Amino acid sequence: MKGTRSVVTPASMAEAVAAVEEGATPLAGATWILRSPIRDEKLAGSYVAVSGLAELRAIETGDREIAIGAAVTHASLCAALNGSADCAALVQAAGAAANPAIRNVATIGGNLCAFSFAASDLAPALIALDAQAEIYGVSGPERKPIETFLAARAHLARGWLLTRLLVPRNGRISAHARLPLRKAGDYPVAIVSVSAKRSSDRTLRSVRIAVGSVEPVARRWPALERALEGRSLDPEEAAEAARERVGDFQGRDGVEAPGWYRMQVLPKLVRAAMCGVLAQA
Amino acid sequence: MSISLTINGETHATNRDPLTPLVDVLRDDLALTGAKAVCREGFCGACTVLMDGQPVVSCLLPIASAAGRDIRTVEALSDGGELSPLQKALEQHDVVQCGMCFPGMTVALTSFLASNPNPTREQVKQSLVGNICRCTGYERIIDAVLAHAQAMQGGG
Numbered sequence: 001m002k003g004t005r006s007v008v009t010p011a012s013m014a015e016a017v018a019a020v021e022e023g024a025t026p027l028a029g030a031t032w033i034l035r036s037p038i039r040d041e042k043l044a045g046s047y048v049a050v051s052g053l054a055e056l057r058a059i060e061t062g063d064r065e066i067a068i069g070a071a072v073t074h075a076s077l078c079a080a081l082n083g084s085a086d087c088a089a090l091v092q093a094a095g096a097a098a099n100p101a102i103r104n105v106a107t108i109g110g111n112l113c114a115f116s117f118a119a120s121d122l123a124p125a126l127i128a129l130d131a132q133a134e135i136y137g138v139s140g141p142e143r144k145p146i147e148t149f150l151a152a153r154a155h156l157a158r159g160w161l162l163t164r165l166l167v168p169r170n171g172r173i174s175a176h177a178r179l180p181l182r183k184a185g186d187y188p189v190a191i192v193s194v195s196a197k198r199s200s201d202r203t204l205r206s207v208r209i210a211v212g213s214v215e216p217v218a219r220r221w222p223a224l225e226r227a228l229e230g231r232s233l234d235p236e237e238a239a240e241a242a243r244e245r246v247g248d249f250q251g252r253d254g255v256e257a258p259g260w261y262r263m264q265v266l267p268k269l270v271r272a273a274m275c276g277v278l279a280q281a
Numbered sequence: 282m283s284i285s286l287t288i289n290g291e292t293h294a295t296n297r298d299p300l301t302p303l304v305d306v307l308r309d310d311l312a313l314t315g316a317k318a319v320c321r322e323g324f325c326g327a328c329t330v331l332m333d334g335q336p337v338v339s340c341l342l343p344i345a346s347a348a349g350r351d352i353r354t355v356e357a358l359s360d361g362g363e364l365s366p367l368q369k370a371l372e373q374h375d376v377v378q379c380g381m382c383f384p385g386m387t388v389a390l391t392s393f394l395a396s397n398p399n400p401t402r403e404q405v406k407q408s409l410v411g412n413i414c415r416c417t418g419y420e421r422i423i424d425a426v427l428a429h430a431q432a433m434q435g436g437g
Contacts, residue, residue, distance in 0.1 A: 004298065005298050005299055005300055006282070006299070007282075007299040007300070007343075007345040027343075027345075027346075029346075030300075030341060030342065030343050030346055031323055031338075031341045033300075034300065034302060034340075034341045034342075034343060035321075035322060035323075035341065038321070038322065043300060047299075047300070047345075049345060049346065051346070075335075098323065098411070099323070099324075099326070099410045099411025099412075100336060100389070100393075100407075100408060100410065100411055101323070101326060101329055101336045101337050101338045101389065101411045102323050102338065102341075102411065104332075104335045104336060104337050105332075105337050105341075105342065105346075186324065
């Protein structure tokens with residue numbers, strides 16, 4: 001097949017944004033886009049390859065937040081932030097997703113911009129960490145809470161580019177738990193990410209619990225957060241509280257698991273994530 | 282638009298669609314058939330090649346993204362017809378099976394051992410998470426890799 005499709009390589013962020021405004025689709029690791037035909041989705045006519053932009057490949061650790069470029073790969077994120085107390089759940093999520101060869105090319109931004117991909121590990125981890133998404137459009141950079149971005153991304157007006165993810169450095173401890181049907185290497189049927197502020201008496205403060213892969217878009221579990229707020233950090237109690245509230249979700253049916261199963265495993269995942277938090281407390 | 286690829290040290294120009302998976306150019310245009318297009322979803326690892334020394338699945342790598350990068354296929358692991366030490370070890374331990382998954386496994390393990398010369402059994406398993414063997418022979422392959430690593434460390 002001759003090359004009728006165009007892939008533009010921008011020299012700057014401004015050029016990348018201009019290309020997107022003109023209708024080009026951002027291309028990063030391409031592991032999702034190249035599977036478009038499998039999903040009966042057409043490939044676009046023009047793409048802008050954003051992975052080469054230095055701004056999008058950088059990870060900057062400041063006093064108040066960690067800024068992660070959207071074109072950072074899963075493997076690069078793990079290498080750069082392994083051991084970072086502020087990003088434990090995110091590092092666990094990035095390091096467990098897919099397999100090593102995919103993690104070497106698949107990017108953080110590409111993962112979050114794959115609208116129809118419900119089993120993203122990064123999405124619940126970033127929600128639990130209270131991260132923000134920075135998008136760049138005609139009016140310049142704009143920040144949105146990650147959960148707001150995830151819910152709105154498919155409906156945003158044309159001409160925006162996800163540029164960075166901002167993780168606050170606010171003393172949260174966090175953990176990520178997932179259930180793939182194989183031990184590793186495939187999509188998780190359900191995911192739970194948890195974070196909480198450190199407290200001297202081992203109680204949960206400002207707890208954030210996010211659930212991924214159960215519904216089409218990852219989201220917080222507000223009722224469980226309220227139930228656990230101020231309680232001692234006990235994984236068994238947290239699992240029991242989760243069991244009483246799994247009806248808060250409407251599990252999606254899929255070829256790998258029915259919806260009811262995704263909901264049924266949530267208490268176990270809450271327990272596992274809480275054990276991870278406990279280990280750091 | 283012509284795209285320039287560097288495959289096993291040689292430069293090749295192609296006018297293919299820039300989103301053509303690299304594995305198709307390797308196999309159809311360059312007769313480098315070691316990489317196998319099996320699942321085309323990034324799950325099986327049979328098409329694994331090295332890009333700047335790191336394993337990637339060539340079924341999900343558009344040639345536009347491979348331009349300007351150093352691509353090495355399983356055909357480049359041997360030197361002038363001489364198998365690499367890892368390849369020799371796999372042959373000597375009689376763990377080469379049907380050959381569908383094995384080029385990808387060998388490529389992935391080559392990169393893994395370069396950065397982890399003295400791995401644990403669990404680390405070897407983790408490195409092969411993306412390489413599926415339908416002959417179910419993982420354990421003996423891992424035995425061979427560990428024996429090879431030990432020998433390279435002077436312990437075997």
